[in-house]
Amino acid sequence: MARIAVLVFPGSNCDHDAYHAAKHVFGQDARFVWHKEDSVGDADLVIVPGGFSYGDYLRSGAIARFSPVMNDVVRHANEGGLVMGVCNGFQVLCEAGLLPGALLRNVSLRFVCRDAHLRVENAETPFTNAAASGDVLTIPVAHGDGNYTADEATLDALEANGRVVFRYVSASGEVTPEANPNGSARNIAGIINEGGNVLGMMPHPERCVEELLGHEGADGAVLFRSALAHLGEPAEAVAP
Numbered sequence: 001m002a003r004i005a006v007l008v009f010p011g012s013n014c015d016h017d018a019y020h021a022a023k024h025v026f027g028q029d030a031r032f033v034w035h036k037e038d039s040v041g042d043a044d045l046v047i048v049p050g051g052f053s054y055g056d057y058l059r060s061g062a063i064a065r066f067s068p069v070m071n072d073v074v075r076h077a078n079e080g081g082l083v084m085g086v087c088n089g090f091q092v093l094c095e096a097g098l099l100p101g102a103l104l105r106n107v108s109l110r111f112v113c114r115d116a117h118l119r120v121e122n123a124e125t126p127f128t129n130a131a132a133s134g135d136v137l138t139i140p141v142a143h144g145d146g147n148y149t150a151d152e153a154t155l156d157a158l159e160a161n162g163r164v165v166f167r168y169v170s171a172s173g174e175v176t177p178e179a180n181p182n183g184s185a186r187n188i189a190g191i192i193n194e195g196g197n198v199l200g201m202m203p204h205p206e207r208c209v210e211e212l213l214g215h216e217g218a219d220g221a222v223l224f225r226s227a228l229a230h231l232g233e234p235a236e237a238v239a240p
């Protein structure tokens with residue numbers, strides 16, 4: 001059974017969704033870790049969940065990045081441990097320097113809450129091995145600051161090294177401006193670090209791991225299935 005630590009900051013609001021997915025849908029050993037703890041313990045996977053840590057004051061993720069637990073998240077990441085940052089979690093990981101770039105205000109200046117289509121650009125990561133490159137997943141977004149940006153050299157390096165993991169596309173898999181919910185550079189929806197063990201993505205896979213909740217295909221399950229397969233969990237433990 002994989003040990004999955006779900007961080008909790010003041011203002012996190014997707015921590016319970018992530019815990020529910022890990023514990024009740026995938027049957028893993030999930031635990032909450034309060035941000036004032038100084039350790040993520042023996043976690044195999046750390047989930048930095050979505051929400052409004054510290055009310056998004058100063059900048060989304062800018063204060064949470066200084067929470068005591070983040071020192072141990074950096075240690076865990078540097079030792080090759082898996083880290084998955086979703087939405088506010090992605091923002092925190094960028095602020096912490098574990099991922100390059102930053103998430104700016106959506107170009108619309110509006111909070112966007114809807115399904116997005118994501119093309120899997122790299123299926124050889126610990127978080128996407130259950131998919132095939134080119135697969136189009138439908139996963140919801142819900143954010144005000146999801147506009148990924150980095151300097152051109154960084155973007156080029158991400159592209160060249162397969163570190164753009166997900167891109168916003170149309171339902172038929174085309175990269176179009178309309179498919180981009182927030183103005184992200186090159187339609188980038190998710191990236192991975194150089195070591196391939198730290199993922200950040202704006203869409204919320206933990207919100208669509210059960211068809212019962214209205215997402216045909218429950219595409220978010222791909223992320224969990226992949227991570228669990230990477231950790232050597234038996235397939236029967238990773239339904240649906």
Ligand SMILES: NC(=O)CC[C@H](N)C(=O)O
Binds near residue numbers: 060086089142143145
């Ligand atoms: N759902 C979320 O994690 C939202 C992240 C952040 N508070 C934003 O609005 O961009």
